[in-house]
Amino acid sequence: MGLAHSSNSPQVIVMGLDSAGKSTLLARLLTGQVMETSPTIGFNVGTLDLDKKTSLTVWDVGGQKSMRPNWKFYLDDCKALVFVVDSSDPTRMPEAQKALKKVLGDEKLRRIPLMVLANKKDLPNSMTIREVSRQLDLNSYSDRLWEIQACSALKGLGLQQAFMSVSKLIKKS
Template identity: 40%
Template structure:
């Protein structure tokens, strides 16, 4: 009875809050992206130590965004944030060619975590506003995204500074999570 009432309540008055973990190497632009999504503007940021959280509504879905620091010393703690995660956003600095292999290792480590085996992965190839940036196709190949055969994933180019590409990624995420719910 309680479950049926809860389900009816959710269908009439809104859905549950969806937990989204925003991960990626340091200096990828995770925090800037999160605040561009939630506030609509670019804010001054410092390297994230621990995490930042923000609530955000998009296309009738309620998101609880967890922006987790990407420094080497913090990456081992990522798994503790993945419990009950509905989706993962992995942000990559498209201009950081030297660390794309490290980004691939970290992304694949996350994808193999049992806590997120059913969570879709949105890869945002950030900093597309820089002329020398790798294209999303180059990044997809470098990250070996086609290895995620059993997963729902998508990659989009974006710029946290201009906002370009954010809507496309959010639309995909909302559609994917809405279809699951």
């Protein structure tokens, strides 16, 4: 299953459980608008220009349970993994932790940096990034460059910063 790569900017894959806010986040990054999204079947892709010299090709891959076996098809040429979690939904953290562990176990992602985005920080009951990183067991990934940041796709908070950090992680790795 080959995917056509149209640009030479580094490929960044956005993954996470369904309803984590991945498509909202991508639409917000690319257009500055909040879009009505429906569950992603397959993927969305776009090129994000961070500044004059830096752009990233960002793939947002469907997160429903039935879609997750397909995640591995998107990992070729992946330079960074962005894993989005809904920080307002602690009940799904164990499932997110398992999904993350599984995808990071793939050989293709061996030295690939990870950015975890704790989305929906605009909601009053959202977990702190410390809680999210504990729930996802991020400290166990000591052999990998990783960062965690809070953001709100709906409000557009923290997105630009997060992807600037992703770009820096790619350069470091």
